[in-house]
Amino acid sequence: MTNNQKKILYGLLIVLLFGAMFPYTAWLAEEKKNRDLGEAALGQIDTGSFMMKLFLLGGFRGIVANYLWLRAEENKRDHDWDRLKSNVDFITKLQPHFLSIWTFQSWNLAYNVAVEWDAPEDKYEWIKQGIQFVQRGVDHNRNSPDLVYDTAWIYYHKLGFSDESIILRRLFRDDEDERFKTYRDPVTGINVIKHDNFQLGYGWFSRSVDLVDAGANRLTEGTAENVQQIQYVDPSPQRKGRPDDIAFRTMPALAQTHYAIGLEKMSTLGVEATFGEVAKNEWARALAEWVKFGVRTFVAPNVIIRDGKEVRDVITIDDRTNPEKFFSKELTDNQRYWSDRWASQTNYPYWKERCEAEATPKGVEARQLFYEGTKAYKTADFDQAAAKFKEGLLIWKDNLKDFPVYREDDMNKKDTGLIVMRYERILLQQGEKLPENFPFKGLLAEAKADPTRDPFDAIEMLGVTPETIGKPGTSAPGSPTQTQPPGGH
Amino acid sequence: MSSHLVQILLWAQASGAAPAAQNFSRWRKVLFWLFLYGEPAFTPEGLLGGWLLWIRGISLLCFVCWVGAWIVTAIKERCVARGGWFDYVGLAAVLTIPVTMLIRTLEASKQMPVYAVGPLLLTSLLSYLVLLVIAFWIELGLWRTILRFGKRADVLVLVGMHLAIFLGLAVGVLMQRSDLLPTFVPNQRTTLGDGLVYGLRLSVTYMGYAILARIFALLIGELLAMRSRRIYSIAQLSVHEANRRMWAPWVVLIVFALVLAFTHWFLQPPRAAEMGRLYVATLILVCSLLLTVMVTILTPLSLPTDIQQQTIYTVVSKPVRRLELIWGRMVGFMALVTVLIAIFGAISLGYLWRTVYDTITRTEAAAVKAKNENRTRDFAQLMEQADQLRSRMAARVPVKGSLSFLDSRGTPHAMGIDVGMEQSTMREPRSHIEGATPAAAIWSFGSRVVDPFSPANRPKFINRKIPVQSFLPPSSVEGLLDRMLEVQFQIVADERARAQADLTSGEITRLEGGITRNRALVEKIRAEYEAMRQRADDLEAQAAAAEAAGKLDDARSLFRQYRALHADPITIEMTFNVYRTTKGKVGEPVLAEMQVSNPHTGKEEISIFPIKEYYTNRRVIKPETLAGSLGDLRIEVRCVSPTQYLGMAESDLYLLSSQGNFGENYMKGLFGVWLQAMVLTAIGVFAGTFLSWPVALLTTVVFFFAGQLAYSFLIDFSRQSIVGGGPFESLIRLLGHENQLSELAPTAGVIVAKTLDSLLMPVMSMFVYVVPNFQALDVSNTVADGFAVGWSTMLSNTLLALAYTLPFSIVGYFILRNREVAA
DSSP: OOHHHHHHHHHHHHHHHHHHHHHHHHHHHHHHHHTTOSHHHHSOOOHHHHHHHHHTTTTTHHHHHHHHHHHHHHHHHTTOHHHHHHHHHHHHHHOTTOHHHHHHHHHIIIIIIHHHOOSHHHHHHHHHHHHHHHHHHHHHOTTOHHHHHHHHHIIIIIHHHSTTHHHHHHHHHHOOOGGGGEEEOTTTOSEEEOSOHHHHHHHHHHHHHHHHHHHHHHHHHOSSTTOOOOOOSSOOOOOSOOTTOHHHHHHHHHHHHHHHHHHTTTOSTTOOOOOHHHHHHHHHHHHHHHHHHHHSEEEOSSOEEETTEEEOOEEEGGGGGOHHHHTSTTSOHHHHHHHHHHHHHHTHHHHHHHHHHHTSHHHHHHHHHHHHHHHHHHTTOHHHHHHHHHHHHHHHHHHHTTOHHHHTOHHHHHHHHHHHHHHHHHHHHTTOOOOTTOTTGGGHHHHHHOOOOOTTOHHHHHOSOTTTTTOOOSSOTTOTTSOOOOSOO | OHHHHHHHHHHHHHHHHSSOHHHHHHHHHHHHHHHHHHOSSOOOSHHHHHHHHHHHHHHHHHHHHHHHHHHHHHHHTTSSSSSOHHHHHHHHHHHHHHHHHHHHHHHHTTSSOOOEETTEEHHHHHHHHHHHHHHHHHHHHHHHHHHHHOOHHHHHHHHHHHHHHHHHHHHHHHHHHTTOOOOSSTTOOOOHHHHHHHHHHHHHHHHHHHHHHHHHHHHHHHHHHOOHHHHHHHHHHHHHHHHHHHOHHHHHHHHHHHHHHTHHHHOOOOOSTTHHHHHHHHHHHHHHHHHHHHHHHHHHHHHHHHHHTTTHHHHHTSSOOHHHHHHHHHHHHHHHHHHHHHHHHHHHHHHHHHHHHHHHHHHHHHHHHHHHTTOHHHHHHHHHHHHHHHHHSSOBEEEEOEEEEEOTTSOEESSOBOOOOOOOTTSOOOEEEETTSSOEEEEEEEEEEEOTTSOTTSOOEEEEOOOHHHHSOTTSHHHHHHHHHHHHHHHHHHHHHHTSSSOOHHHHHHHHHHHHHHHHHHHHHHHHHHHHHHHHHHHHHHHHHHHHHTOHHHHHHHHHHHHHHSOOOEEEEEOOEEEESSOOSTTOOEEEEEEEEOTTTOOEEEEEEEEOTTSOEEEEEOGGGGTTOTTOEEEEEEEOSTTEEEEEOGGGEEEEEEOOOHHHHHHHHHHHHHHHHHHHHHHHHHHHHHSOHHHHHHHHHHHHHHHHTSHHHHHHHHTTOOTTOSHHHHHHHHHTTOOSSSOOOOOHHHHHHHHHHHHHHHHHHHHHTTSOOTGGGOOHHHHHTTBOOOHHHHHHHHHHHHHHHHHHHHHHHHHHHHSOOOO
16 A cells, blocks of 8 residues: 555544544443433532543542642641631542542531631631532532531531520521522422521431432432443442431421521520411421421331241331320331330430420410510519519410420420529519419429520520620620629529 | 850850960860861851851762762772772772671660670771771772872862861860860760861861862852853843743743633632632742743753754854853743743732732621621621731731740749640740739840740840831831930930949040930930920811811811821731630630830830630730830730630730731742742753753652652651651561551561661761752742741842752753763
């Protein structure tokens, strides 16, 4: 062959190969979509991440990621928080599908870094950074229920249960960043903006539970007709929502319940408590969530041999709160055992009954009277306080007649005992004594021995001040001119 | 130079014993300087120390290179190593070295008992013998080769080296005689032998000086023959080569622009408060990386490709000196780097201005909105963030004091309480003071402040004087007050001196004259001061009247005039950290009390304020407090909140002398990058003189990584303080999955490895000093933190960079001179 002929032949081959790439790429993309393997299937594509991975030729990613981790730990030791955050961002750009780093570093930012800062506003900023960090992780890994759960957990636990939660919840409420306060409502499917961190927790927990359910369904039904089960070489272990994870499924109900609890006291600094129809509805929703959890069927972990066959019983936790069914022959001993065990593990009877008790008109009214009475007590308006306490306690006693489990609960007894103790004090000041058969008189002794306060109630922690009742502050926090209510009870 | 003082004290002590002090002291001074220039381990502080370190290092390097070069020639020309008896003896000596190390390792791991021959250990005896034999062999080789092949100058150098040996021995013996030998235990008895051994140590350095003199003589001819127009043309050639062959500067510019344009791909938007810091550090890092990569690729390629393509003939056949080739190339590349840095600086400053000031404006707007909506916490937070960002985009000049503490009982200490916070050894130590106790952190300013770490019976003084003129301009009311008080203090001091007995009449007249003059001066200044103060008060009254009358413009201009007559209030900035033992009242900050007192006039100011952790807290004091201070001040900080602690380091509190100019400071930061590029250019050109281009490129890259990333490791390595042994022992540990701290069982392999390590490590640790300390040239952290880079810092960095650049380029010149440029 002459040179020219060779050139033409090679040229033709190149063009043919090039042409063959188009249908091949299309087929490959189709396969990727079917097996959920492509980047787009895993999550949103990040140009910067792509660029960095390309630049490092893929292979050096691990080494650079290791180096960046070490630098991040050094930054943490030197209290160089902003560099820590930027190093951690770089690592996630290099390895966005490495789930542990999203979980670990979001927790690191929201818990470890936040605790090092003194001012609550700065703590809030770092908690927010932690949440937004793991939300980016969710964007990159849409099918991971773990990251969704971690987001929900930080909203719920760090903002809701930390020592500064009354201030943090206020900062969350005032935050103008609407994207940060949005979740997709599980029932209606539309994005809603809420101003309470517990509501955000509820939304994200629900999403996590739904993802697990969808995943379970997908695994048994498949997304396409003849889909093969993919064997991953090194699959990310799923932390949350495994079949035996009962506590996981209680989280949406818990978040909603804590939202309702927070509504009926000043759990957000400067925001008055809400009662009436709103509170009732929220408690009713909480009840609905608990029942939704309760009626869900779980499979017992043990295998029973019945009629010569190996069988796993189907357990419903709600049965425990239904004495007729629970003690009847409808349930086997094994079912009774697991239902009772899991119910006490999740405290289901308590929560269910509490929601029922608080959702009644009497429950809401009693709570309102306690709240207004406490405010009056703290501002030394003793007549008002006495009247409210008395009326409230009577209604509360009447309400709790139907709810024995909640009535005997220690936390409830402590809260109620505090009201009774304050009422007795007022009476003593007025020169009277507590009547003999006064409701909840038996709780007095324990209440007097207990000096602790409710850390999630701003009136208890800070008293009635311009800051707590929402008026503009006349002096900076911490200045000696601010009036302090008498400490203790 | 306190150790200098200690030495002088030692000398003074010793000379005090001898009555004929005058003649002796001159000799002692000579001896002292000979000691300084010879002893490699002792370095005084300051510029002198740096110079000594450098010259000693260079001379040792010259010594090694010169002797090595001649021995190589000797072997090549068969003057030695041709089977003579001395060759066999030398070989036996060389073989004895590993045997000696083996014996020492066995003794160290207790596999064999320690032998001694007379007063010496076996290993020491063997080492001395080996050294003697090898020295004799080298002597022989040198004499034979130089007498045959060397020029007269080389023979002179050899003679000079032997003179240097005698000088070293003499100095050693003299020092021993005068009881001035440095010993491990003070007042240990030293023998003549010790003096001789010490003298040998010094003589190695002196021999290096002899060789250095020869090298300087060689260089001087070359330096005088250089012409700037030839350097300029070589430089022009390098620039053209860089531009046309590789489009290097354009590539770098485009990559820089791309990175800036798409920063949001790589950088998540950080918190507003420290955004400036992150961006500045990142931008300087990007500039530095791009430029060093460009230099690393360009410089080692230029000479080797010339040699390979034989275009070097066209250059060397012209009357171009070899040194001009080297320096011309360096000048060309550095010109390119300078232009690029100027462009980068302009672009990144523009980018920073736009982004950061945008953020500041937005944050302040959000703060105003929060205030209007009654969200007090948000308002305070946003204002703090904008403030912090502003303070980072400055070039602050701090005036720092010396920190000491009082503990909870009021006893003075050098450090406060350790709360268990993990601390980095690279940073200043932090300690804490307890709240609601007499515990205090005290910053002392002045020209003679006692160093808190010096022992109580031998206090050391440090200078932390406040430049009062920069705070109280002489033309202001407070400046005049300060001047007046200063003169009054002088009068008091003079009167006290006058009151002393046994003064000469000359001194009395001088003092009295001074007192009279100063009294007149005080009256003059007092008159000026009163007049100016009156004028200022009048202006203030007029301004108030104009404001009351509604003439706001007039009021403003009058008020400005009033302000111009007074000095600005003095800002004290501090960044403490808070350590809480209980949460306290939720949302309540920790309070600090600051007491600023002028020790001479007794004026003081006390204030109590909340501390915001990780932000720059700012307090302002009246300028009159500083008047009459003579540069002295005392600032005490106490923690007011009970059960809480405040933590501080020495640099955490300072007086703010000026805000400075951020743009200028940023360019100073880029100058640090310029210096790094200069050192790398020298290394690249040096590598290109004798290596092929891939190896030269790799060498430059390795130097860069070693100096930038691994420098601290290399320093540990050179001090042989690496945990887990040297390379061979580490290999065993790695393969056996042992950690660095466990004891290895003394098997044969381990013994051999330890032996090899003890042979290798001292040699390798010498080479570590050849690697330049790139990290020290990097001032980007100072710029990012918003502090000014001082001119003295820049000068010392420049000298450091030159200390590496010059030797590399000179060595490159010698290599180029001696090689055949045919590829």
